[in-house]
Amino acid sequence: MVLHFDGTPAQDGSLWHRMDTPIRLPLHAIWGLDRSSLYAVGWMGTILHFDGDQWRLQRGGIIDERTERFASCEENTPLFDITGDETGRAWAVGDDGMILTLEGETWLREDSGTTINLRGITRTPNGQLYAVGGEGTVLSSSGDGHWEQMDCPFGSGFMTVLALGDEELLLAGGRYFIDQNGFRGELVRYHAGCFENVKVDKPMPRLRSLKTYKDGVLMVGDQGHLYYLKGSRLDQLQSNNRHDLMDIVPLPTGEALAVGDFGTIMTAAADFTLALAPVVDPNAEQAIDWEVMDSGTRHQLWGLWASPDDTLYACGEAGTVLRCKNPIENDVWETLPAPSELSVHCLWDAGQGGLYAGGQMGQIFRFDGDKWDKHYDLHLDITILAMWGTGPNSIYAVGDEGLILHWDGLGWQRMTSGTKSALYNIWGMDDEHILAVGDFGLILRWNGENWAEFHAGTENFLYDVWGDSLSNIFIIGLSGTLGHFDGTRWVLTPARARDDLLAIDGSSDVGPYVVGTSGNILRFEAGQWQPEASGITTGLRAVQVTSQGDVYAAGDRGVILKRK
Structure with missing residues (x-):
């Protein structure tokens, strides 16, 4: 039970x-x-x-x-x-x-x-x-x-x-x-x-459990016996119970439960419910780690990208593409011309090779600084969801129905993925070490010659992957899924939130950040995932860490956050 x-x-x-x-x-x-x-x-x-x-x-x-x-x-x-x-x-x-x-x-x-x-x-x-x-x-x-x-x-x-x-x-x-x-x-x-x-003044029955309680130690034992030890003083507490007590459950409120035979559950608190579930003051002030930027749009934002000079780009519904040229000194977002009326899900900056945008209907556009040109058309109702590359002449794109595309500087070619499942994101270290993640815990690994499955031990949808080396890779996904690869094996981390985690990014200096539904933000620090107060409940779908260590997040209703 x-x-x-x-x-x-x-x-x-x-x-x-x-x-x-x-x-x-x-x-x-x-x-x-x-x-x-x-x-x-x-x-x-x-x-x-x-x-x-x-x-x-x-x-x-x-x-x-x-x-x-x-x-x-x-x-x-x-x-x-x-x-x-x-x-x-x-x-x-x-x-x-x-x-x-x-x-x-x-x-x-x-x-x-x-x-x-x-x-x-x-x-x-x-x-x-x-x-x-x-x-x-x-x-x-x-x-x-x-x-x-x-x-x-x-x-x-x-x-x-x-x-x-x-x-x-x-x-x-x-x-x-x-x-x-x-x-x-x-x-x-x-x-x-x-x-x-x-030493005790009088015989005690067999003791079953010890737990820290207030400034001392609470002890429970057979026949309903309760004791409280503080320093060298031992006091017997009144339990009004003759059933054997088997364990103690410390509570965040500072109170504790004593539990035992015949369904016994006891607490010394005057109000049992408040001891377990204290009333939280909704007006209590909470330190907010992030500040809201003025994006100038209410469209849903799907992606963020930082170019090598730390120019920021955001993309989303109805062909939305935003740019912030100097986010540290001037946090003004400007709206760029729309590649099309369709949603843009991902961006990738090839430097002098131009800015690439992928989205609905399998279309990829390229921005030369003034206007967008259609660079590739799959001619299928398949959405391109993510892009990643090693340089202007090697760019990868993934999306619905197991879509994987590769640009080699001459043309876009469809790669054999071996799956019809959606692939939500892609990350790599070079052209011989790439991962793509998707439905039902799917991870595909590219070794320079072919794509093969790379099992992590979860069947939850995986929405993003990031790492700073081949022995430090993270995956995130449905219902708070968090996983880590140490170069030898995958380990699933106990989730800090049950909400879906939708995007991850980081750097070797600041580590990874994760964002998700309900405004959830997690930061990996000292080997643990720690929640950060975003100050919002709006869903977040993208996160970006710049080369300077600044962190940005974007999501529903055009929200863009900057970490203070």
Whole structure:
């Protein structure tokens, strides 16, 4: 079971909505960077992934076809906890010393050096990993796949571990005592290389979870027990509940949920709904990173292009072509003559070779500084969507129905793409290294001789591609799709937004920028995608980074933005 709270009541009045999952096995832990990329682990090695739309089974739950029962195999080893880092890499632990790590979209086993059941895992701010389990087991790893067992003098069955800092841990669990006919909770602190037992005034039941809460640590355990640790003081909190509490969910509001058996969900906040979904002041001021320029048009803009001298061009509906000669000192956009009455989707400046424009009906025009001349006509109702080139005598164009054209300085020739799917954009490093992206995750790669598919592991439409080297390439697309190629493999990045991402551009100095629907803008910085406040909700369809590092975006209703 996975429950989701979004502040809206269901038909029965409940504020919690049960999500559709592909299995009926118990789930023990959940982790993710945001709602668009979540992972849940549980019984029979279950690993589920949520992409913002639906949960899918990634691993585990293998059925033996002969017995129609769960197979006795390593992949079905139960998992109990999961954690991860800011890049989306994750680690999960479970029975028999099982430790799995997520590499791209594949879960790989790491050698833990033990067969003892593991129950908890945490990561310190500096990236050190700690896993804990039965018989006082504590393992440590720097994240390189190598795990070492630490010398813990306590034989507790650790259920959970919390990193309080780079060199400080709090571990909790319990041991079964025959004379008490039950478990007795234990709390252990690790600091300055030493383990020490945290003394308590009266016996505690087995502890299940630890999470930072306000200025201390909140702890939950069996029989509804709640504790709050601040410094060396431990207080028992009133829960009015006798059900075993299994986990704690910290909330962005500073509050927390305690959850457990029989559907128990509790919070100390006076207003439950406000604790989960605080009211946002619509009048609150927000720093805006971009400013609106006066484009002089209300037509939809499809493309942006910066020439080597940083003259900016924009193009769009009804033959719209705009030019801004000196955007840094003079941000005036002038309207150039229209190549035709048809929409212009893309531009490419060949320098002395002229400015090329492609668009509807398979037509390409060339501007000599005064007027447009038709340079090529496909004589088909196929739209040219993007252009890219290495020089005046080598220009490529892509579009609907798998269209790929090449200008060799003498004429335009249609290339064999091997597909009828739309190709939305094209990018390359030279005439032997080019990528084109399109429908259903399609990536075509040109090696100087032929076009071949280059799979990235997604079926979402891909709208643009950009890179500054063959080992640093990004793709973007439908429903917040973000992917990166490091020269060896593609890795899909957890999306920061669920809106469609429509264009990407960048430079080695400032990195890439992405724009999309609803005014979304993302910037890649320090290995992460960060949202930027555009100040608008208008769809953005093009982005351009100039050689000087200035960034511009354009889109619906003639909007053109300049980054401050």
